[in-house]
Amino acid sequence: MPDKITISINGTEIKTEEGKSILSVCKENDIHIPVMCHFPGLTDVGACRLCLCEVKGYNKLLPACTTLVAENMEIQTHTEKLKEYRRVIVEMFFSERNHMCSICVANTNCELQDMATEVGMQHVRFPFLNQECAVDASHPKYVIDHNRCIMCTRCVRVCSEVEGAHNWDVKNRGYNARVISDFDQPWGESETCTSCGKCLNVCPTGALWAKGSVQGKLDKFPEKITDLIEKRGIH
Amino acid sequence: MNTNELKELSEKIVEEGKAFKKKVCVCCGAGCLSSGSEAVLESMKQTIKDKGLESTVQVIPSGCMGPCNQGPLVKILPEETIYEKLDGDAVEALVDDHIVKDTPQEDKLLFSEYRDKPFVDSREDPFFKRQKRIVLENCGRINPESIEDYIGVNGYQALAYALHRSSPEHIIGEIKLSRLRGRGGAGYPTGFKWETVYRHVADQKYVVCNADEGDPGAFMDRSILEGDPHRVLEGMILAGYAIGATQGYAYIRGEYPAAIKRFEEALKQARKKGFLGRSIMGSDFSFDVEIRIGAGAFVCGEETALLASIEGKRGTPRPRPPYPAESGLWGKPTLINNVETFANIAPIVISGGTAFGEVGTPKSAGTKVFALAGKVQISGLIEVPMGTNLRDIIFEIGGGIPGGHKFKAAQTGGPSGGCIPEQHLDHPVDYESLQELGSIMGSGGLIVMDETSDMVDVARYFMEFCVDESCGKCIPCRVGTKQMFDLLTKIYEGRATDIDLATLEQLAHVVKDTSLCGLGMSAPNPLLSTLRFFKEDYIQHLKDSALANV
Amino acid sequence: MKKKIATVWLAGCSGCHMSLLDMDERILDVLAVADIVKSPIVDGKKLPEVDVTVVEGAVGADEHIEEIKHIRKQSKVLVSLGDCAINGNISAMRNFYTVQDALERSYADSDTNDAPQIPGCEDILTLDKKVVPLHDIVKVDYYIPGCPPTGDMIFYVLNEILNDRVPDLQKEGGLKNG
Numbered sequence: 001m002p003d004k005i006t007i008s009i010n011g012t013e014i015k016t017e018e019g020k021s022i023l024s025v026c027k028e029n030d031i032h033i034p035v036m037c038h039f040p041g042l043t044d045v046g047a048c049r050l051c052l053c054e055v056k057g058y059n060k061l062l063p064a065c066t067t068l069v070a071e072n073m074e075i076q077t078h079t080e081k082l083k084e085y086r087r088v089i090v091e092m093f094f095s096e097r098n099h100m101c102s103i104c105v106a107n108t109n110c111e112l113q114d115m116a117t118e119v120g121m122q123h124v125r126f127p128f129l130n131q132e133c134a135v136d137a138s139h140p141k142y143v144i145d146h147n148r149c150i151m152c153t154r155c156v157r158v159c160s161e162v163e164g165a166h167n168w169d170v171k172n173r174g175y176n177a178r179v180i181s182d183f184d185q186p187w188g189e190s191e192t193c194t195s196c197g198k199c200l201n202v203c204p205t206g207a208l209w210a211k212g213s214v215q216g217k218l219d220k221f222p223e224k225i226t227d228l229i230e231k232r233g234i235h
Numbered sequence: 236m237n238t239n240e241l242k243e244l245s246e247k248i249v250e251e252g253k254a255f256k257k258k259v260c261v262c263c264g265a266g267c268l269s270s271g272s273e274a275v276l277e278s279m280k281q282t283i284k285d286k287g288l289e290s291t292v293q294v295i296p297s298g299c300m301g302p303c304n305q306g307p308l309v310k311i312l313p314e315e316t317i318y319e320k321l322d323g324d325a326v327e328a329l330v331d332d333h334i335v336k337d338t339p340q341e342d343k344l345l346f347s348e349y350r351d352k353p354f355v356d357s358r359e360d361p362f363f364k365r366q367k368r369i370v371l372e373n374c375g376r377i378n379p380e381s382i383e384d385y386i387g388v389n390g391y392q393a394l395a396y397a398l399h400r401s402s403p404e405h406i407i408g409e410i411k412l413s414r415l416r417g418r419g420g421a422g423y424p425t426g427f428k429w430e431t432v433y434r435h436v437a438d439q440k441y442v443v444c445n446a447d448e449g450d451p452g453a454f455m456d457r458s459i460l461e462g463d464p465h466r467v468l469e470g471m472i473l474a475g476y477a478i479g480a481t482q483g484y485a486y487i488r489g490e491y492p493a494a495i496k497r498f499e500e501a502l503k504q505a506r507k508k509g510f511l512g513r514s515i516m517g518s519d520f521s522f523d524v525e526i527r528i529g530a531g532a533f534v535c536g537e538e539t540a541l542l543a544s545i546e547g548k549r550g551t552p553r554p555r556p557p558y559p560a561e562s563g564l565w566g567k568p569t570l571i572n573n574v575e576t577f578a579n580i581a582p583i584v585i586s587g588g589t590a591f592g593e594v595g596t597p598k599s600a601g602t603k604v605f606a607l608a609g610k611v612q613i614s615g616l617i618e619v620p621m622g623t624n625l626r627d628i629i630f631e632i633g634g635g636i637p638g639g640h641k642f643k644a645a646q647t648g649g650p651s652g653g654c655i656p657e658q659h660l661d662h663p664v665d666y667e668s669l670q671e672l673g674s675i676m677g678s679g680g681l682i683v684m685d686e687t688s689d690m691v692d693v694a695r696y697f698m699e700f701c702v703d704e705s706c707g708k709c710i711p712c713r714v715g716t717k718q719m720f721d722l723l724t725k726i727y728e729g730r731a732t733d734i735d736l737a738t739l740e741q742l743a744h745v746v747k748d749t750s751l752c753g754l755g756m757s758a759p760n761p762l763l764s765t766l767r768f769f770k771e772d773y774i775q776h777l778k779d780s781a782l783a784n785v
Numbered sequence: 786m787k788k789k790i791a792t793v794w795l796a797g798c799s800g801c802h803m804s805l806l807d808m809d810e811r812i813l814d815v816l817a818v819a820d821i822v823k824s825p826i827v828d829g830k831k832l833p834e835v836d837v838t839v840v841e842g843a844v845g846a847d848e849h850i851e852e853i854k855h856i857r858k859q860s861k862v863l864v865s866l867g868d869c870a871i872n873g874n875i876s877a878m879r880n881f882y883t884v885q886d887a888l889e890r891s892y893a894d895s896d897t898n899d900a901p902q903i904p905g906c907e908d909i910l911t912l913d914k915k916v917v918p919l920h921d922i923v924k925v926d927y928y929i930p931g932c933p934p935t936g937d938m939i940f941y942v943l944n945e946i947l948n949d950r951v952p953d954l955q956k957e958g959g960l961k962n963g
Binding site: 045046047048049052060061062063066067068084085088089092093095096125126127129150151169170172173174175176177 | 534
Binding site: 094098100101102103117120122123124125127128130132 | 875877928
């Protein structure tokens with residue numbers, strides 16, 4: 001049995017157990033923390049920085065997804081500073097590639113779009129980087145549109161951790177980083193892809209979708225993947 | 236080899252050395268090598284042979300002596316005379332004058348162009364006088380490719396002492412007493428780190444040496460590895476003994492071929508002599524070290540990215556905690572220290588922690604190696620006690636600003652550091668004071684700038700470096716550095732407004748506070764510190780753009 | 786005194802102005818407190834001093850830059866209407882290519898062109914290298930997102946501004962009204 005501990009979140013005392021992440025304790029207590037790279041059941045990487053929290057005694061902000069709770073921890077999840085930072089981060093996401101909602105399959109069914117609404121982003125103050133990104137439609141059933149990719153690497157992780165295929169990985173550095181199939185080959189030529197479609201369902205944006213999807217009519221079933229992970233007892 | 240055999244060997248080597256009247260060290264550090272010191276070494280060996288001096292004059296290739304832009308350098312012991320800018324043709328006359336006739340060649344003495352009367356005993360020159368050499372003690376005096384040379388200067392005595400007359404707890408105690416702090420930049424107390432790894436119970440632990448020195452203008456670790464590889468190795472073995480590890484890795488960047496070659500050679504020699512491998516020096520302690528070569532990513536100097544790279548994965552950092560001391564290589568407790576930190580270990584074990592702690596300041600003990608570069612008369616590798624002020628380093632050791640120019644800023648800590656203006660030059664250099672000034676100690680790069688430098692351009696240069704080197708894992712560093720670089724370019728090119736400057740400042744704080752690893756967290760430092768101390772440079776650019784827009 | 790409103794159309798498709806008309810009879814409520822003094826659907830005279838200007842479309846040519854700077858000078862409140870004004874949107878899709886490539890694709894290489902000819906004369910706009918949102922050039926006070934925004938949203942924002950209140954888009958559903 002893990003030890004029972006008491007922590008405080010936004011001033012409210014909460015009894016919980018050691019070994020849990022701040023994020024999972026928040027979820028259990030209906031405290032909403034914005035996340036982008038986190039996906040229930042997959043290894044957390046702490047890349048999107050949206051779940052950063054203030055923890056008393058730490059001079060750095062800590063990601064709720066990878067930080068474990070400890071006795072007497074005092075956590076703040078929604079200070080004015082954090083809210084401002086989250087908005088700036090979402091603006092950075094939008095400025096990085098082409099995230100024009102009006103011509104996106106995921107319009108109205110997109111976690112990035114929801115996030116912009118949640119953090120109150122009305123416009124992007126930073127210049128758009130207008131990066132040239134490819135659309136790879138070589139796969140018989142699916143498409144990857146790098147313009148919409150936010151490098152959350154959920155697809156990389158679900159492919160490696162749940163499907164066990166490891167078709168996806170990441171190449172290059174900095175803002176030139178891209179998700180790749182096998183050794184940077186067209187998706188359609190992948191020797192590892194099983195065409196299972198798990199990556200499509202965990203993708204938070206319109207970067208991965210099945211052929212035949214039209215603007216604003218994309219269906220995604222992330223809960224199916226979570227269900228699968230739970231039933232298989234991965235992690 | 237056991238303790239007695241080591242002692243005998245050491246005495247024998249010292250005795251043999253006495254047979255030579257003189258020892259000629261030809262610098263074969265990367266700086267001197269690239270200015271042609273190999274030819275000097277060959278010519279020196281040939282000349283000594285031709286003149287029949289082989290039995291009285293010993294010629295060795297050595298590591299870095301310090302004043303790198305004066306090379307190729309040759310040091311003659313025991314009189315400590317250094318000659319500069321030699322080539323193969325100059326060697327014969329030098330041998331004739333200095334060794335045969337015993338009259339130093341004045342015009343070839345070190346710093347002859349800067350000093351009215353250059354010093355025959357280099358130790359009296361201001362460049363060396365203010366320095367204190369602990370880490371670089373053997374650099375430039377022994378042959379880095381000879382384990383015998385190292386043993387002749389008390390090499391592996393610390394290991395022998397630790398294995399046979401001490402205990403891991405005692406060694407850790409001494410390191411704690413010394414108050415040594417990590418030389419990689421952050422300055423975490425080394426003793427506490429060792430103790431943490433020591434306390435974690437695990438079937439396997441690792442020691443990792445971080446030699447992925449990547450700051451532009453920094454070459455401390457390279458010089459140490461090239462000049463005294465056994466010292467670093469001995470530090471690693473001692474660490475392995477203290478924390479209970481059996482395997483070590485040295486992660487050396489691929490751009491340092493000479494360092495890799497010499498460290499590899501050191502490993503072979505140490506294995507042969509029984510300092511590495513099974514049952515080291517007859518004890519029941521076994522430890523071995525492997526080299527891993529970095530493939531050119533700056534971010535792999537960040538400890539968690541470095542560990543990922545050793546594991547064969549993509550070199551990207553992961554959030555801490557858990558720290559490597561708890562969960563490092565392959566999830567096992569791992570001690571990771573920088574080259575210079577390991578080079579400090581043997582002297583601490585030999586002279587004791589208290590004695591080591593007497594050098595430096597109360598909070599930062601010992602010495603620090605700096606790579607002095609930029610607009611300074613004498614650049615090169617220096618080692619000074621912690622707490623020495625920047626003014627002494629730049630004006631006394633470095634000889635001031637050349638060309639009649641005025642000092643403007645000293646940049647420490649490379650792309651993670653900041654620019655320090657004239658009014659703060661008298662601050663003693665240690666971890667805390669540099670942090671207060673918005674810079675960091677970093678690994679030891681120190682770049683001097685004069686009034687011709689535009690600080691917006693300087694900030695832009697370092698930002699460009701971070702844009703290139705960001706691994707792309709977390710959004711603030713991946714996009715934030717690029718946006719900051721674009722805004723800096725806009726300001727630099729005179730197209731910006733006050734709003735751009737405000738956006739830039741806000742962005743800098745967001746990237747600093749929200750990035751995943753040290754690279755992103757410190758990437759805004761050059762920008763923020765120039766904004767703090769040299770805002771007039773930014774204002775000037777904004778004024779220029781306002782004029783252009785009228 | 787009645788307030789003055791202007792609506793302007795830059796690099797956009799006019800869809801936002803269609804949406805403006807989707808306010809339907811509520812436009813009478815607007816006209817009760819304000820006069821529309823300039824609009825593509827009214828006439829084309831030079832913009833006088835106004836209280837509120839609503840701008841559709843992005844900035845994609847030198848003429849647009851001059852115009853938006855003039856608009857800013859003349860207007861107490863400037864509203865970015867729709868995604869093109871806010872982030873470039875479709876108009877900015879040509880930012881990924883050179884102007885020449887974009888023109889060739891549209892006028893020369895397109896399958897539906899039987900007499901390929903890239904138009905070019907003094908009277909039509911010269912395209913800038915990049916299409917940028919309004920706030921890249923001037924300060925913008927309010928943003929009405931959407932492609933196009935709904936008539937409801939436009940009415941809500943106009944009504945709040947005209948009655949000296951601050952519109953709260955977050956409350957009204959924010960960006961999610963594509």
